[in-house]
Amino acid sequence: MPELPEVETVRKALKRQVLGKKIISANVYWQNIIAYPEVKVFEKKIKNQTIKNIERYGKWLMFELSNYYLLSHLRMEGKYFIRDRNSPKEKHEHVIFNFEDGTDLRYNDTRKFGKMYLLNKNEVFDVKPLSKLGLEPWDNNLTTEYLKNKFKRKPIKTELLDQSIIVGIGNIYADEILFMSKINPVTIATELSKTDCQNIIDNTRKILSEAIEKGGTTIKSYTSSEGVHGRFQSHLLVHTKDKCPICQEKIDKITVGGRGTYYCKKCQKERVV
Numbered sequence: 001m002p003e004l005p006e007v008e009t010v011r012k013a014l015k016r017q018v019l020g021k022k023i024i025s026a027n028v029y030w031q032n033i034i035a036y037p038e039v040k041v042f043e044k045k046i047k048n049q050t051i052k053n054i055e056r057y058g059k060w061l062m063f064e065l066s067n068y069y070l071l072s073h074l075r076m077e078g079k080y081f082i083r084d085r086n087s088p089k090e091k092h093e094h095v096i097f098n099f100e101d102g103t104d105l106r107y108n109d110t111r112k113f114g115k116m117y118l119l120n121k122n123e124v125f126d127v128k129p130l131s132k133l134g135l136e137p138w139d140n141n142l143t144t145e146y147l148k149n150k151f152k153r154k155p156i157k158t159e160l161l162d163q164s165i166i167v168g169i170g171n172i173y174a175d176e177i178l179f180m181s182k183i184n185p186v187t188i189a190t191e192l193s194k195t196d197c198q199n200i201i202d203n204t205r206k207i208l209s210e211a212i213e214k215g216g217t218t219i220k221s222y223t224s225s226e227g228v229h230g231r232f233q234s235h236l237l238v239h240t241k242d243k244c245p246i247c248q249e250k251i252d253k254i255t256v257g258g259r260g261t262y263y264c265k266k267c268q269k270e271r272v273v
């Protein structure tokens, strides 16, 4: 599954290739990918829209068009390809945008879990899916007070994955953030100290920034999610690792809130309350 740094890499690569292009038509081959509006309306409204910018909110790509925002979530396997109009449609290409210049932007998704919304510009943050989302990791409003207000009596690992608190932290980076912050993943979030919360904020920013930076410098193609995934893994400290890089203790794997979770029981001690 692409995490925030990978989506940011996709955003930058797409922006280089499709900025300023005009969509003359679109074809949807798998209806469920279009969450809003109805497919026929989607195909009609997107005609003659020019791509003005590509932004990102959490793991949502936001294509700013002339009159709308096209939101796209890649979920498990979504990828974008630029193709020539004449190249044959591939099996997993479910949404195809035809540009005026004879090229296509093709959305490819082997699992078909991806979602797209086409929304009016002035309401994009007021309606689903963005209205339910929390703060971006770099938002100045992300403070220890904010976290203390938002955290519920649940394991901190679960709360870090809750997109209504902070957007864009996935399973891999949640483990890394807790390892760097020396916090056991099952610790009840409401019992964390102010220092713990500050460490979480600082390490979230640090880890995600570094991952974005590395993604931006070494990824040649955004079309291979496997390549992206493998490269990020080599920089991980605890997720899927056998040995703790600090104390050499064996890394434990447990399940928290249904998600595979890696941690060092020595560096991330359980706290007695």
Ligand SMILES: [Zn+2]
Pocket: 244, 245, 246, 247, 248, 249, 264, 265, 266, 267, 268
């Ligand atoms: Zn350790």
